[in-house]
Amino acid sequence: MMQKKVCMVGVFGTGKTSLIQRFVHSRFSERYLSTVGVKIDRKDVDVDGAALTLILWDLAGRDGFEDITPSYLRGSHGILYVADGTRRETWEQLGELRALAREAAGDVPSVLAMNKGDLTDQWALPRSEEQKLAANWDVVRTSAKTGDGVEEAFLRLGRATIARREASR
C-alpha cells in the first residue's frame, strides 16, 4: 500500500477543517487541533489507476499568537496550503508559511487550495494577483461548501508526490 504524509497548512479560519470534515475520513475529534495542534485524517485517491492513501496532518491554523509547529511538518511528502479567497491576509502569509515548511520538510510538492470559492460576492482576490500566485503555486479554487475543486486539489497533490518519487529514482 502506498501512503504519503501530507500536511495541511494555512492561516486560521481558511476552512481547512471544513475541507476535511466533508471530504476525508476522520476518526479524531477537532479538539486535538486546539490541544495537540494537529489532527490526523485520511484521504484515499486514485492516481492514474493506482490507489494512494494520503495521511493528512491537519495543522492548527496560524494566528496572531500561535505559529504552526515545525516538527509536525518533518517527513512530509507533500503540503496542501489553504488560503481563503475572501481574506487577503490568508494568501499574503503564504510566502512565510512556505518558507517555514521548506525549512522543516524540504522542497516537497505542494498545492494551494484557494478556498471558499462559492462566496463569489465576497471574493477578494483580484485577477492580477491570482495570475501572480499561479506563477509560483499550483492553485486550485475550492469550495468546502459545494465541494468544487476539493477532489482535484487532493488528486493533484497525490499525483505530484508520486511524480516526485519517480523522478528521484
Added chain:
Amino acid sequence: MSSEPWRAGAGYDPAAEELAELRELLLGADRRRIRELERRLDAAGVTGEELAELLPEAIALRARRDRQLARALAPTIEGAISESVRRNPREIATAIFPVLGPAIRKAIAEAFAGFAASINRAIEHSISPRGLAWRLESWRTGVPYPQIVLRHALIYRVEQVFLIHTETGLLLAQAAPADRPVTDADLVSGMLTAIRDFVGDAFGREQDAGGLRTFCVGELTVFVEQGPAAVLAAAVRGQAPEELHPRLQETLETIHLQFAGPLGEFHGDSEPFGPTVPLLEECLETRLATDRGERSRRRPAWIPWAVAAVLIAAVVGWRMYRSAREWNGALARLRAEPGIVVVDAERDWGQWRISGLRDPLAPEPAALLASVGVDTARVSGRWEPYLSGDPKFVNARSSPASARLSIERAIRRERVLFSVGSSGLDESAVIGHVSTEFRRLEALATAINGRAILTLVGRSDPTGSDAGNAALSRLRVEAARSALLERGVEASAIETRALGATSPLAAADPVERSTINRSVSFEVRVE
C-alpha cells in the same frame, strides 16, 4: 642489422619482420622482466597498486605473528572513532544500534534472573485455590472460565503493536489479535507520532534521546520504543511490566537489522514490511497470574493422570480386598467342616483351585462354598477320599445301621412345596440338602455292597379333576428329579411316583392339608 620491417626509402623488408618475430620469441619475456625491474629501480619505492595487493596479506601475517600490529594501530583507530563521534555521533549511534541493546541486556539479564524467579515462585504459590474458586464462579455464573480468569488474573496483555516510520509517522506494519482488529491503524499511527512530537516539543526533548517512551490511557499503557528509522509502539492492557521494554526493543533491533534497506529507502510503500508482521505478533502476549514456568505448566498435564491412577488403584485395591475377604471366608468354612481337609488352595485371575481330602460322609465342598456366597462356577476342586477321625464319622462308620436311619429320616423329613396349580420349583435348598444326604446314604450303602434308591412322590391338593391332579403331580415330580440330576444324583438311583390327590398326606387343618399335598416328598431305601 636493423630489425624494422619498414625502412625509409627502402620499403617493406620481410626479412627484418621475421627477425623481429624471432627475437620476440626468444627474448621477449626476459626483456619485459628487465624493463619492469628498471621501472621499479627508477621509482625507488612501492606503488599504491602493489601496496593494495600486499596489505591484507601482510596485516594477516603480522597479526598471526604477534600483537605488535594491534598495538601500533590502536591509537589511530581510537582517534578515528573519537573524531567520527565528535563530528557525527548519529552515524555511529545508527551503526551500532542493532548490537548495543543485546550487549546491555546480556549484562543485566543475570542480575534480573534471580529477582524474576522469586516473583514467579510467589505467584505460583497463590494459584491453585484461586483457580478452583474461579472455576466455581464460572460454573455458578455461566460465564466462560477463560473470561473469569481474565477478569481476575490478567496481569497484562499486549493488544496492539504498531511499527511506525520515525520521520513520516506512516504506518509500516501492525499486529493485533484476530478478535480485536485495529481500525484506522494508519491514523492511530500518525496521531501517535504527532503526540510524540508534541511532547518532545513541549518538554524540550534532547535530540535522539528517545522522547516519549510510555504513557497511560485509562487501562491501557502505550510503550514506545524508538529506533533510528522506525518506532515500535505497543498498547498494553493491565499492569505492564518494565521488562516489556527490552523485549520490544529487541524486536525493533531485529527489524532494523533485517529491514535496513527498505527502512532507508522508505517513501510511503509499506509492502516490503509485510514480513515484519510475525515479529510484531510475537509481541502480542498475554500474561496471567496463573501463568508459570515451563516446569509448572506441565503440572496440570500429569495431575489428571495421577488422579486417574489413584482412582484406578483404589478400585483395584477395593476389589482385591473384597476378593481376599471372600476367599478367606470360603477357606475358613471348608476348614471348619469335619471330614474336609484343605491341603492346597490358590487363586489365579479369578479362578479358585482347591484340593484336599474329604471323608465320604462329609458334605460336598461345593455346597459348603455356595452356602457362604461363593460362585462355585469359578471353583475347581480336587478331593481325595479319606476316612476322617472325627467322632461323628467314626460312629457313623461303626454303626452303619444307625447312620443309615439317621440319613433316611433326614431325607424323609424334607418336602418340596409348590404353589397352587404350579410345578415351578423354587426350593433349591431342599433339593441340595436331599442330594447331599442321599450321597451319604449311597456311601453307606456302597460300604455294605448295597444300593440306595431315592423315590420322589408327587402330590396335588384335591382341587380339580383327578386326571388334572395326576398330571400336575407328575410335572412336580419331574421338576424335582431334574434338579437332583443337576446336583449329581444318578438317574438310576431315582424312582418317581405321581399320586395326584389319591393318597393325601394327613393334616388337621384343611388349609395346611392342601399346602402339604402340593408337594414332592422323598422316600429312600437300601437294596
